[in-house]
Amino acid sequence: MRGFSKGGRKPMLWLIMTLLLTLAMAIPAQAAITSATVTVDNPTITVESNYFLDITADTELSVNDEVYVNLDNCYYDLSKIQLNNIEVSVNDTVYSTDSQGQLDNNTLIIPVGTSVNAGDKLRFVIKGLSNPAIVGNHYYFAYGVQINGVGWAPLNSLNIVAPKVTLTPYPADIEVNLRDKIVLSLSDAKDNPFLAPHDVNVYLSSNNMGNFYQRSADGWYCYGSSTIPQGSSSLEVFYRPEVVGEHQISVQIYEWNSNNPSQTIIKALPTGATKVLVNNDGAPYDRFWTTAGAPKKLTFTAYDQYGNPVKQTNDLRVKLTVLNAYYNEISDTGAFYTINPDGSKGSPIQEAVIQAGNDSVDVYYYDTKATDWRNQYYVAIYTQITPNCSTFIDVMVDPAVANRIDLKVLDNERYTTYGYGHTPPLYIANNEGRGWEVECEGGVQNNLLSEMIFPVQINMLDEFNNSKKLDTPLTLDLSLQSVSDDVYGSFFENINYDYWNGATVYPIDHIQINAGESSKTIYFVARGAGAATIKALAPNFGEGTFDINLIGPDHLSLQFPYENAVQPEGRVPFIVLLKDAEGHPAWADKEINVNLNGGNFYEDERDTEPVTTVTIPKGCHGVQVYLEGPENEGTISISATDAGNQYGDTGDVVVKVEEQPYFCTYLERGWNTLSTPIALDYDRKSIQDAIEKVSNILVTYKYDEVQRKWLLVYERAAGDWRIQEGIGPTDTDPKFTFEPQEAVFVKMKGDSEVHFYASKLISAPPTRQLVTGWNLVSPAISLEDEDWDSYQNAVSKEAAGGAGAAIQDYYEYGVMPAYKVLISIKDKYAQVVSPSLVSQEAWTYIPPNIGLVGDLELLLSGLIGNQTKYMEAGRGYWVYMKENGELAGFSSTPVYDYHYKEFRS
Numbered sequence: 013m014r015g016f017s018k019g020g021r022k023p024m025l026w027l028i029m030t031l032l033l034t035l036a037m038a039i040p041a042q043a044a045i046t047s048a049t050v051t052v053d054n055p056t057i058t059v060e061s062n063y064f065l066d067i068t069a070d071t072e073l074s075v076n077d078e079v080y081v082n083l084d085n086c087y088y089d090l091s092k093i094q095l096n097n098i099e100v101s102v103n104d105t106v107y108s109t110d111s112q113g114q115l116d117n118n119t120l121i122i123p124v125g126t127s128v129n130a131g132d133k134l135r136f137v138i139k140g141l142s143n144p145a146i147v148g149n150h151y152y153f154a155y156g157v158q159i160n161g162v163g164w165a166p167l168n169s170l171n172i173v174a175p176k177v178t179l180t181p182y183p184a185d186i187e188v189n190l191r192d193k194i195v196l197s198l199s200d201a202k203d204n205p206f207l208a209p210h211d212v213n214v215y216l217s218s219n220n221m222g223n224f225y226q227r228s229a230d231g232w233y234c235y236g237s238s239t240i241p242q243g244s245s246s247l248e249v250f251y252r253p254e255v256v257g258e259h260q261i262s263v264q265i266y267e268w269n270s271n272n273p274s275q276t277i278i279k280a281l282p283t284g285a286t287k288v289l290v291n292n293d294g295a296p297y298d299r300f301w302t303t304a305g306a307p308k309k310l311t312f313t314a315y316d317q318y319g320n321p322v323k324q325t326n327d328l329r330v331k332l333t334v335l336n337a338y339y340n341e342i343s344d345t346g347a348f349y350t351i352n353p354d355g356s357k358g359s360p361i362q363e364a365v366i367q368a369g370n371d372s373v374d375v376y377y378y379d380t381k382a383t384d385w386r387n388q389y390y391v392a393i394y395t396q397i398t399p400n401c402s403t404f405i406d407v408m409v410d411p412a413v414a415n416r417i418d419l420k421v422l423d424n425e426r427y428t429t430y431g432y433g434h435t436p437p438l439y440i441a442n443n444e445g446r447g448w449e450v451e452c453e454g455g456v457q458n459n460l461l462s463e464m465i466f467p468v469q470i471n472m473l474d475e476f477n478n479s480k481k482l483d484t485p486l487t488l489d490l491s492l493q494s495v496s497d498d499v500y501g502s503f504f505e506n507i508n509y510d511y512w513n514g515a516t517v518y519p520i521d522h523i524q525i526n527a528g529e530s531s532k533t534i535y536f537v538a539r540g541a542g543a544a545t546i547k548a549l550a551p552n553f554g555e556g557t558f559d560i561n562l563i564g565p566d567h568l569s570l571q572f573p574y575e576n577a578v579q580p581e582g583r584v585p586f587i588v589l590l591k592d593a594e595g596h597p598a599w600a601d602k603e604i605n606v607n608l609n610g611g612n613f614y615e616d617e618r619d620t621e622p623v624t625t626v627t628i629p630k631g632c633h634g635v636q637v638y639l640e641g642p643e644n645e646g647t648i649s650i651s652a653t654d655a656g657n658q659y660g661d662t663g664d665v666v667v668k669v670e671e672q673p674y675f676c677t678y679l680e681r682g683w684n685t686l687s688t689p690i691a692l693d694y695d696r697k698s699i700q701d702a703i704e705k706v707s708n709i710l711v712t713y714k715y716d717e718v719q720r721k722w723l724l725v726y727e728r729a730a731g732d733w734r735i736q737e738g739i740g741p742t743d744t745d746p747k748f749t750f751e752p753q754e755a756v757f758v759k760m761k762g763d764s765e766v767h768f769y770a771s772k773l774i775s776a777p778p779t780r781q782l783v784t785g786w787n788l789v790s791p792a793i794s795l796e797d798e799d800w801d802s803y804q805n806a807v808s809k810e811a812a813g814g815a816g817a818a819i820q821d822y823y824e825y826g827v828m829p830a831y832k833v834l835i836s837i838k839d840k841y842a843q844v845v846s847p848s849l850v851s852q853e854a855w856t857y858i859p860p861n862i863g864l865v866g867d868l869e870l871l872l873s874g875l876i877g878n879q880t881k882y883m884e885a886g887r888g889y890w891v892y893m894k895e896n897g898e899l900a901g902f903s904s905t906p907v908y909d910y911h912y913k914e915f916r917s
Contacts, residue, residue: 165836175199175206177214177263179276181251188280191228193249195881198245205245212240212265216249217273220259222280225250249890253280256320263489281317287403288330288395291321291372299406304380304476306412307349307357312364312395313372321371328366330373333394334407346379346407346609381476382411409477414530417488417548417556418471422533466536466560470548472525474809481530486550489522490534494544499562501538522770523548538562541601565598567660568606568652573632577668578641583617588626588652589634590659592812597633604628604659610650611667612640625655673767674907675795675826677886679760682850685888687755687790688768689826690779690903696769697749699725699733705764713757714748715788725756752792753901755888766886771905778901782837791833791883795826826885830857833883837914840897844881845890857881 178197178718186192196214198206216236224236228250235427240247253259257280262273290300291313302308307710312330350358357376377393393405470488474480490503502519525532536546541564548556570586578584586604592598605627612622616636628635642648646669653661675689688702700706712725714735725748726736734745750768778792806839831845838859848854885887891899 015030063627078773093317112637114319176203177265177274179261179263179274181261181276181278183242184280185281186253186278187283188253188316188320191252191608192278192818193228194249194251194261194276194278196240196247196249198240207243207245208240210242212267214238214240215264215266215856216246216251217262217264218251218253218259219262220253220257220280221255222253222259225252249777251278253278254318256280256282280432282320282322282337283318285314285322285324285328285397286317288312288314288366288397289403290393290405292772293796294461298403298410301408301410301666302377302379303410304382304474305378307376307378309351309374310377311374312366312373314366314397323371324366324368326368328397329364330364330395330397332361332363332375334379335392335394343379345381346377346409349378351376377407379407379409380476382409382476383407412476414472414474414480415553416473416475417550417553418473418477419546419548419556420469420471421558421560422467422469431721434838466538466546467533468536468546468558468837469531469533470523470525470556471531472553479530481831482525483526485524486553487524488548488550488553491547491549492536492544493547494542496542498542499538499544499560501536504535504537506535533824536560541599551687557907563592563598564601565604565659566593567591568654568662569595570650570652570662570665572667576665576667576670577670578639579672580641580645580669581639581643583614583638585617585636585638587634587636588628588662591627600628600630602630605655607651607655608650610664611648614638614640620773645670671769673772675768675885677766677768678851679708679758679764679766680850681760681762682853684758684760684849685755685790685847686750686758686766687886688750688752689791689793689795689885689886690768690907691752691773691775691905692750692772693769694773695772697751697752699748702750702766702768703758703764705762706766708760708762708764709760710761712748714754715757715786717785717787719782720785731746746769750881752778752903753790753899755790757888768886770907773905775905777904780899782841782891782893782897782899783891784895787893789887789891789899790888791828791885792903793826793828793833793883793885793886794903794907807818827882829861830881830883830889833902834859834891834899836900837893837897840893840895841891842894844883844892846881846883846887847890852884852887855881 047635086295129379146897154721175198178199180195180197182193198208198212214237216238218224224238226238238247238249248532251259252262259278259280261278262275264273289298289312291311298309300308312332314324314328314330316322332348334343334348335341336343348361348364350361351374352358357378361375364373364375393407395403395405419475472480472482472486482613492499492501494500496789502517503523505520507525520534523532523534538544538560541560541562546560567590569589569591573585589609590598590600590604605625608624608626613624613626614621615623615626615637619638622640626635626637639650648667648669649664650667651662651664671693677686679686686702698703699709699712703709714723714725715721716723724736725733733748735748736745780789782789831838834841834844838909841859843859844857846855848855
């Protein structure tokens with residue numbers, strides 16, 4: 013077709029345009045697609061008339077359907093195509109999906125110079141018709157298209173239709189508990205895929221038991237809802253049926269007013285039988301409860317691996333075994349039985365048969381032993397189909413009705429076996445190692461009560477000897493029956509100890525077991541020797557009994573508190589103890605006179621007259637005596653014999669006679685300071701006497717405050733230590749001895765204990781002259797009574813765990829605040845320094861100001877412990893003197909021996 017000129021051919025042009033317009037108006041409305049064809053021969057033609065596309069018929073559009081104009085054979089530029097009068101809903105938009113255009117205020121602009129080729133589609137999409145209110149027929153809509161700014165076409169009626177949702181399972185039938193893929197598809201009214209304008213929420217449901225998942229093989233549970241992403245027309249979800257049968261799956265999209273959900277059917281198929289469980293009201297379970305002595309009807313059902321009953325095509329034999337689940341042994345009380353037609357218990361069986369066509373079989377379970385968690389006893393049923401197909405089912409057996417009483421002596425850790433070589437063992441209270449400290453009417457006892465204690469447990473049992481809790485309270489009468497009246501005693505509900513006075517509770521003759529309890533523990537406190545029976549009686553429950561047998565004494569024994577040792581001329585307590593044949597403390601049923609041999613014995617630590625005979629009072633274990641050591645160190649042998657020749661004697665007991673150290677400390681590998689807090693025994697002042705492992709000493713230095721230099725303490729020969737002042741020691745160099753208030757530095761290549769022996773002579777507290785400048789001093793302090801216990805604890809720990817185990821305990825005794833140690837020079841020193849060594853804590857102490865303010869500060873420091881530093885016995889400290897002064901100590905000799913509670917002379 014040729015181009016046109018302006019003149020001469022208007023009638024022809026008008027005719028062509030009229031034909032085109034007529035053709036366009038004759039095109040019917042096809043679904044939601046409306047098109048017009050404009051054919052132009054010459055791209056340079058100028059359109060001078062108004063051309064418009066008139067759509068007069070009602071048009072149905074699906075949500076997000078496209079309306080487009082098809083421009084065929086159009087080789088000239090379009091300046092503008094405008095979409096007018098669109099009223100959709102709030103926030104809805106109009107846009108073009110064509111890459112050649114851009115959207116500006118609901119107007120599609122084709123830029124000048126852009127060619128639109130034949131067949132191109134300029135699509136105008138009504139997006140996001142998501143408000144349910146717009147779904148339906150609307151008559152107020154107007155739709156117009158302008159080409160080159162002229163011409164428009166009205167749309168009289170527009171019906172908005174929501175997209176369809178289709179559910180398609182792959183496959184439709186699946187084994188139970190496997191995941192089935194379901195595809196959700198969106199389509200418009202013409203069954204074309206519908207692209208979601210935004211993320212669309214879909215809601216899934218099932219009329220049976222099952223779950224929805226986002227993926228096929230993970231645990232992403234989607235809780236019945238999911239989302240179709242924007243721009244997608246489909247979604248995959250996975251459904252896992254949990255029970256066999258039909259599952260109707262439904263989906264709804266509420267934002268499109270989808271009141272009639274789409275549905276599909278999935279059929280869940282059973283798998284083969286893999287286990288047999290007990291069925292309870294239609295549901296499988298792997299534990300059941302029963303009562304001792306009562307047959308329990310059980311329905312054994314065959315299930316697949318997903319817990320669905322499986323009807324059998326052939327007879328299925330199920331092996332049944334009852335095991336003690338803790339010991340994994342076959343139970344001797346639990347068994348299975350057939351069920352007779354009248355419902356009674358039939359014959360015992362070891363296997364059950366699920367017949368063809370059935371999925372279960374009924375049997376009876378019968379047991380007489382109740383579950384006992386305290387003793388870790390319970391049983392389990394072991395069902396077996398094939399060697400590789402078995403299941404455990406726990407059985408909880410409750411006791412029957414309580415109808416009898418049982419008594420037994422408890423094996424309680426609070427008590428020590430009183431072994432008599434018979435069954436059952438007897439028990440006495442364990443006094444936590446305190447032994448015979450409490451006097452017993454002139455004698456001593458091995459426990460806080462001078463009687464024998466039987467902790468007796470009263471148990472309520474059923475007819476099968478199972479412990480049973482009571483429904484209502486029950487009162488029991490208590491009594492004792494002695495065969496020869498040689499055993500007597502009392503019952504107690506509790507044993508409360510009074511350390512010095514024994515039992516402080518009152519005896520009882522009855523006891524109540526409360527509702528909800530199955531037992532009660534009481535205490536029978538017995539005396540004497542012989543056989544007896546403890547009884548508990550209650551109406552309708554009969555009588556519970558327990559036999560006891562008290563064995564009398566057999567021989568004498570001597571027992572020392574720590575070791576068989578005594579100080580020279582000191583006194584130590586020991587016990588003449590009565591024991592049975594197995595070596596346990598026994599009670600005297602009468603007074604026993606005992607002869608003492610081989611030493612000087614006293615009834616009291618301060619008595620002046622020795623004794624050779626003592627008496628063990630009736631009802632007691634023994635008697636305490638004091639042994640006085642001879643003047644010289646060595647050993648002695650002592651013994652004790654029964655004056656009446658009824659009990660065996662002790663035989664000779666060897667006792668060491670040796671001096672005990674007053675103060676002990678410890679040296680560790682490396683540098684240490686060392687000092688004595690008290691004047692030492694004249695013959696035990698040297699390094700060899702004090703330091704146990706002299707060979708571990710590398711070097712020892714003493715500080716000369718006057719010359720302000722170090723002096724070497726040098727071992728010139730074996731047993732001869734001298735203070736070296738020159739290149740080598742000479743006979744004129746003084747021998748080294750430990751003196752109170754002085755200290756030395758010792759370097760050790762290994763650890764060693766240090767023992768200091770106090771002087772036996774009378775001496776006043778020591779003093780020492782300190783000079784201006786630095787002085788190496790030590791505290792001369794006494795070991796107080798309460799500190800001595802801490803010291804003994806340290807020694808005990810050292811013996812148990814090695815010397816190093818006791819280091820920290822040494823800090824608990826023999827300490828004094830620095831301001832107290834230096835109180836005699838309080839205005840003359842400026843500071844105190846504790847050196848940083850392996851066995852000593854580093855610190856610095858500066859005394860308060862001089863005068864009233866300083867005294868007040870010092871007082872407050874002592875009261876509240878503020879800035880208080882402690883000086884330890886056995887260590888050395890640097891003291892800087894502003895002027896000369898005399899340091900006074902606190903210790904003196906002789907000392908009272910707290911260890912053996914006797915005076916040294």
